[in-house]
Amino acid sequence: MAQAAKLAYRDYDFAVDPSRRDWNYDKMNGHKTIYLTFDDGPSANTEKALDILDQYGCKATFFVTGQNPEYFPWIKEAYKRGHTIGLHSMSHDYETVYKSPEDFWAEFDAIGQVVKEQIGYVPCFIRFPGGSSNTISNDYSEGIMSYLVNDVQERGYQFYDWTLSCGDGAVLTTEETIMYGCEETDEVNPTYLLHDGAAKETTIEALPSIIEYYQARGYTFEALDRNSLVSHHTIEA
Numbered sequence: 376m377a378q379a380a381k382l383a384y385r386d387y388d389f390a391v392d393p394s395r396r397d398w399n400y401d402k403m404n405g406h407k408t409i410y411l412t413f414d415d416g417p418s419a420n421t422e423k424a425l426d427i428l429d430q431y432g433c434k435a436t437f438f439v440t441g442q443n444p445e446y447f448p449w450i451k452e453a454y455k456r457g458h459t460i461g462l463h464s465m466s467h468d469y470e471t472v473y474k475s476p477e478d479f480w481a482e483f484d485a486i487g488q489v490v491k492e493q494i495g496y497v498p499c500f501i502r503f504p505g506g507s508s509n510t511i512s513n514d515y516s517e518g519i520m521s522y523l524v525n526d527v528q529e530r531g532y533q534f535y536d537w538t539l540s541c542g543d544g545a546v547l548t549t550e551e552t553i554m555y556g557c558e559e560t561d562e563v564n565p566t567y568l569l570h571d572g573a574a575k576e577t578t579i580e581a582l583p584s585i586i587e588y589y590q591a592r593g594y595t596f597e598a599l600d601r602n603s604l605v606s607h608h609t610i611e612a
């Protein structure tokens with residue numbers, strides 16, 4: 376597809392300069408900022424996450440899926456409370472998402488429409504299920520990520536990986552989540568991975584301690600925007 380056609384596809388709401396490739400920089404804004412990112416919601420826990428974020432005056436980013444339609448109104452609520460909404464695929468089923476580039480876009484167009492119904496437009500922020508390292512996607516379509524990382528940017532989207540995590544992709548106790556989630560870092564603008572799922576009660580229970588840990592070290596918590604640091608993993612496969 377020609378460049379102009381790809382940009383037209385995003386029309387008014389495309390947001391990220393597709394010619395820009397210098398995303399892996401640090402010290403983007405002069406102060407210590409953490410970008411908390413919650414994947415896999417909305418869920419039964421979204422409301423609790425939002426209330427804790429409000430309590431601490433924190434903004435965050437929610438990379439949402441279509442797995443729990445009954446909670447879709449929480450996408451709108453998160454947006455209304457000043458958080459950023461990003462896309463994380465409709466089904467989160469790796470086999471479907473990474474079957475082909477066409478299947479990938481069917482998945483992301485579908486969740487884009489879900490989000491548009493809630494907030495009025497299709498956001499430009501993407502997180503690849505499993506991240507962009509391709510260690511997962513490569514199992515389903517060899518080399519697909521090398522194509523997709525360029526394709527999403529040419530279409531005016533931007534993808535975000537992470538530089539810190541509380542480890543809650545695994546099943547952890549609250550104490551373990553706090554232990555793994557509170558990590559000394561030299562990074563000025565870390566992007567921090569958490570999960571917003573019905574089974575992630577321990578993440579919610581750990582969240583106040585994680586926020587307090589970084590606030591005590593001078594960090595503020597902001598939602599990703601078009602000028603935020605963009606963290607990209609290295610494509611491994």
Ligand SMILES: [Zn+2]
Pocket residue numbers: 414415463467504505
């Ligand atoms: Zn996910």
